[in-house]
Amino acid sequence: MIGLDAWRGKLVRLRALVPEDADAVFEQVRDTESYFLSDAVPYPPPVNALRSAFSQTYDGDEVRLAIVGPEDRLVGWVQAYNANPRHGLAYVGIGITDPAQRRKGYAGDAICVVLRHLFHERRYHKVEAHVFEFNGGSQALFKSLGFVQEGCLRQRHFAAGRYWDVLPFGMTTEEFARQHPDYRIPWVSACGSGE
Secondary structure: OOOOOOEOOOOOOOOOOOOHHHHHHHHHOOOOHHHHHHHOOOOOOOHHHHHHHHHHHHOOOOOEEEEEEEHEEEEEEEEEEEEEEEOOOEEEEEOOOOOHHHHOOHHHHHHHHHHHHHHHHHOOOOEEEEEOOHHHHHHHHHHHHHOEOOOEEEEEEOOOOOOEEEEEEEEEEHHHHHHHHOOOHHHHHOOOOOO
């Protein structure tokens, strides 16, 4: 057996969120900015609700995974959602819930690991991300990964007392292969080109 980990990137590894993660996530999500950047500011979640959510099984290709950084530290989550195998389209979302761990490359690495899985294992053709106009960090992240901004959904999201535009970004499997050859499937690289 070749000892390769398909869920490991250059900086992080991904794993299922488990109920034991709830306490760490609960502490991290007290940072209201984390919520605001990912969606909106909800009522504070009870830790038991997080434990229950983290114990649920996956539904097809719709998953939320833990991002584990150096020293086995939970730094955030990445998700694939609204997956449509018929059209080969899925969406990706990311949250680095620990502010001290932002802008260290963990988010981009985690997204590339998920894209590698969706494109190379699940046969998806395109992955999209919706980014709020106020989230300059996420806009820069997706652009740096090679996602293409595909327009503007005007006044689509309500938060902090007003409506905001949502910026859709997309990447196809061909674009991913061209821009991220270093994220080839690890066992293909180890066993030969497979071509």
